[in-house]
Amino acid sequence: MQSYSFTTQEVLDTLSEGGVKPSAQRMAILRFLMENRVHPTVDEIFKALQPENPTLSRTTVYNTLRLLTEAEIIRCIETGVNGARWDYSQHDHAHFLCTECGRVTDVAFTMPSSLPLPDSGYQVKSADVIFRGTCPLCAG
Amino acid sequence: MQSYSFTTQEVLDTLSEGGVKPSAQRMAILRFLMENRVHPTVDEIFKALQPENPTLSRTTVYNTLRLLTEAEIIRCIETGVNGARWDYSQHDHAHFLCTECGRVTDVAFTMPSSLPLPDSGYQVKSADVIFRGTCPLCAG
DNA sequence: TATTAAGTTGTAATGATTACAATTTTAATC
């Protein structure tokens, strides 16, 4: 399992690149996503940070995730089960959702550059590719 | 705007091909999805059928949509806003969600045949591609 | 330091979805 580690300065720089003013909560949440690439839910993020940040509120987690998403620092994965997942990652990739265990795995995937969009006038901001099925652990 | 019309027999055949036992409710719900390709929410389906089917229950709509999805007759689009959308369609395509008005539009899209999946052992049942952005009506 | 703005917090409300027990309908058996 790949592991990541970031300095405070790296987290600050990432916020700054997205034009997001730093705060203790924002740094903790972003750092968690940068270091834990497991596509966590809001609750998983909240519960993981709660011990070290006793005053942290669920609402702040929601607010911050929305803010970081608008700044395009992170992105949201809508799986339809157990709420949205949140993902920090720079490279172009898709997701595989195991419908048995709910785990989300990264899949290398590059969107074809020539997209057959509907009539012109559509402004694409983001593209999400999600595969569903059974992961090796659950396939038995 | 393209319009569809189906005979009772065609609806019955579609259910049968998926191995789903017919009922008045199941036929009404499937026919609605076959004829109205607007990716409706549960509530839109329920409200549209309610007048003609006064005893119809929301729970039945949920149950039936799950059943039809498991039978791979329809599919679910998780947009993350206003609940899931439901889609009857045979051909391979992606979806464009306008983050302004919430409308979902079909996009011609064929998944590359050689998928760079993660380690072997993953069994892919379905693949969903969703674009987000602004549609021509909202771009102003 | 005083004042204002920005950020955070906790609680309450909302809205989609599910659980479940009761009822109705359908299918199978006598």
Place this chain on the structure above:
DNA sequence: GATTAAAATTGTAATCATTACAACTTAATA
């Protein structure tokens, strides 16, 4: 056709993720 069992439907209540909002705290500015 009547009886019984199974399947489907219904309505209500519960659940759970998310949002609204007002109070409070922290940071920025004058």
